[in-house]
Amino acid sequence: MxxxxxxxxxxxxxxxxxxxxxxxxxxxxxxxxxxxxxxxxxxxxxxxxxxxxxxxxxxxxxxxxxxxxxxxxxxxxxxxxxxxxxxxxxxxxxxxxxxxxxxxxxxxxxxxxxxxxxxxxxxxxxxxxxxxxxxxxxxGAPLVPIGDKLLFSGYDFCLNLGGISNISQEGSDRRVAFDISCCNMLLNHLAEELGFAYDRNGELARQGQLQQDLFEKLNEAAYFSAAYPKSIGKEWADENSLKVLSHSKASTQDKLHTACHHIGYQIAQSVKQHASQAHGKLLLTGGGAFNSFLVEQIQHYLGPTFEVVVPEPELVNFxxxxxxxxxxxxxxxxxxxxxxxxxxxxxxxxxxxxxxx
Structure with a gap:
C-alpha cells in the first residue's frame, strides 16, 4: 500500500x-x-x-x-x-x-x-x-480520462462542463474521450454582455427563447461530425461558436437560451453515438453543472433512459x-x-x- x-x-x-x-x-x-x-x-x-x-x-x-x-x-x-x-x-x-x-x-x-x-x-x-x-x-488532450477510468469507474460517462465540455467513457476495448463543444466559454461571454460574470443557475438563459436558425448555425461546424481524437482550444472557439453568436441579431437572453440547447444537443449526440446501450449513468462536474437550465437541456436531449448525476458541490468544483x-x-x-x-x-x-x- x-x-x-x-x-x-x-x-x-x-x-x-x-x-x-x-x-x-x-x-x-x-x-x-x-x-x-x-x-x-x-x-x-x-x-x-x-x-x-x-x-x-x-x-x-x-x-x-x-x-x-x-x-x-x-x-x-x-x-x-x-x-x-x-x-x-x-x-x-x-x-x-x-x-x-x-x-x-x-x-x-x-x-x-x-x-x-x-x-x-x-x-x-x-x-x-x-x-x-x-x-x-x-x-495532448484530453488528460482527465485516465483519472475517470481509475477513480470513477462506477459511472458509464464522465462529463465535464468547464469552458469546454468534454466526455470520457470506457469503450468495448479502450477508453474513449474527447472535447464535445464550447460550454462556459460561450455562456460566460454572453452573461458578461449583460453585466454578470456568469449566468447563475441559468436564470438569464431561462428568460430567453430558442432561436432555431441560430441553433442550427451553431451545430453546423465540421468539428462536431469529425471522428475523435479531437480537442478544442480558444482559437477554435473564436473562429466558430463565438463568431456565430457575434453575428446573430438575437437578444443576449435568446443567445444564452439557444447556446444551452446547442450544448445539451451536442452532448446528447456524443453520448448516444458512443454508448454501448440505450441507457447509462452520467457524472456531471465543472461549473456548468450548477447551471440548472443547462442540465435540464442535457437531460432533455438525452431522454429518460440516461441518468444525469450532479454530485456534491466539492466534487463538481474540484x-x-x-x-x-x-x-x-x-x-x-x-x-x-x-x-x-x-x-x-x-x-x-x-x-x-x-x-x-
Whole structure:
C-alpha cells in the first residue's frame, strides 16, 4: 500500500479562478482510493484576468515573463494554502493556464513555470503534462480520462462542463474521450454582455427563447461530425461558436437560451453515438453543472433512459484539480498518465516535468 498527499492546481479556460485541492491517494490491492481533504478557489484579480485573457496577442518576451510571474503567483498561493491549513504535502501537481492549444501545429502552451512555482512554494512540482503526448503525435488532450477510468469507474460517462465540455467513457476495448463543444466559454461571454460574470443557475438563459436558425448555425461546424481524437482550444472557439453568436441579431437572453440547447444537443449526440446501450449513468462536474437550465437541456436531449448525476458541490468544483493531482502521482510513480486511445498519440505515455526541491 502506498499513500500520497498532493495539491492539485487547475485553472480553466473560463478564467473563474485558481482551484487548489489537497488530496490523499492510496493504492491498495490494485485499486486507487482518493479523498479530497482541503479545497480553495481563489478568484483572479482584474489585473490577472486582463493579462491572461489577452496573452495570445502579447510578444514572445511578454509571454515568457508572464509564464514565470504566473508560476511564482501560483507558488505563493500554494504556500499560503499550506500554511493556513497546516498541510503536509509530498508535491504539487499543476496544470497551468492554457494560452495556446493547436496540436495540429505541434503547439500547446500552459503558462505557470514549474521552476518558479517550486521556488515560491518550496515544494517539488509536477507540470507540463501535454507536451510529450503532442511530441508522440497526439492531441495532448484530453488528460482527465485516465483519472475517470481509475477513480470513477462506477459511472458509464464522465462529463465535464468547464469552458469546454468534454466526455470520457470506457469503450468495448479502450477508453474513449474527447472535447464535445464550447460550454462556459460561450455562456460566460454572453452573461458578461449583460453585466454578470456568469449566468447563475441559468436564470438569464431561462428568460430567453430558442432561436432555431441560430441553433442550427451553431451545430453546423465540421468539428462536431469529425471522428475523435479531437480537442478544442480558444482559437477554435473564436473562429466558430463565438463568431456565430457575434453575428446573430438575437437578444443576449435568446443567445444564452439557444447556446444551452446547442450544448445539451451536442452532448446528447456524443453520448448516444458512443454508448454501448440505450441507457447509462452520467457524472456531471465543472461549473456548468450548477447551471440548472443547462442540465435540464442535457437531460432533455438525452431522454429518460440516461441518468444525469450532479454530485456534491466539492466534487463538481474540484474534480479537475483532483485528477491533475492524480496525474502527478502517476508521473511520480513513472506510470502512464495519458492514454493514446483518447489523444491519438503513437503510444500511452507518462507525461510531465518534475522540479525537485
Amino acid at each position: 502506498a499513500t500520497y498527499h498532493v495539491i492539485g492546481i487547475m485553472s480553466g479556460t473560463s478564467l473563474d479562478g485558481v482551484d487548489l485541492a489537497y488530496c490523499r491517494f492510496t493504492y491498495n490491492e490494485k485499486n486507487w482510493i482518493y479523498k479530497i481533504l482541503n479545497t480553495e478557489t481563489l478568484p483572479y484579480t482584474d489585473v490577472w484576468l486582463k493579462l491572461l485573457s489577452t496573452l495570445t496577442e502579447a510578444s514572445a518576451a511578454e509571454i515568457i515573463a508572464t509564464d514565470r510571474a504566473y508560476g511564482r503567483y501560483l507558488g505563493e498561493l500554494v504556500k499560503n494554502f499550506v500554511e493556513a491549513n497546516k498541510l503536509s504535502v509530498d508535491f504539487v501537481s499543476s496544470h497551468g493556464h492554457t494560452i495556446f492549444h493547436q496540436p495540429q501545429l505541434d503547439i500547446t502552451f500552459q503558462v505557470g513555470s514549474g521552476a518558479y512555482l517550486a521556488a515560491a512554494a518550496g515544494l517539488p512540482v509536477v507540470c507540463d503534462f501535454r507536451t510529450l503526448d503532442i511530441a508522440l503525435g497526439g492531441q 474534480k479537475e484539480a483532483l485528477i491533475f493531482a492524480f496525474l502527478g502521482v502517476l508521473r511520480w510513480r513513472q506510470e502512464n498518465n495519458c492514454l493514446q486511445s483518447v489523444t491519438g498519440a503513437s503510444q500511452d505515455n507518462c507525461g510531465g516535468a518534475i522540479y525537485w526541491m
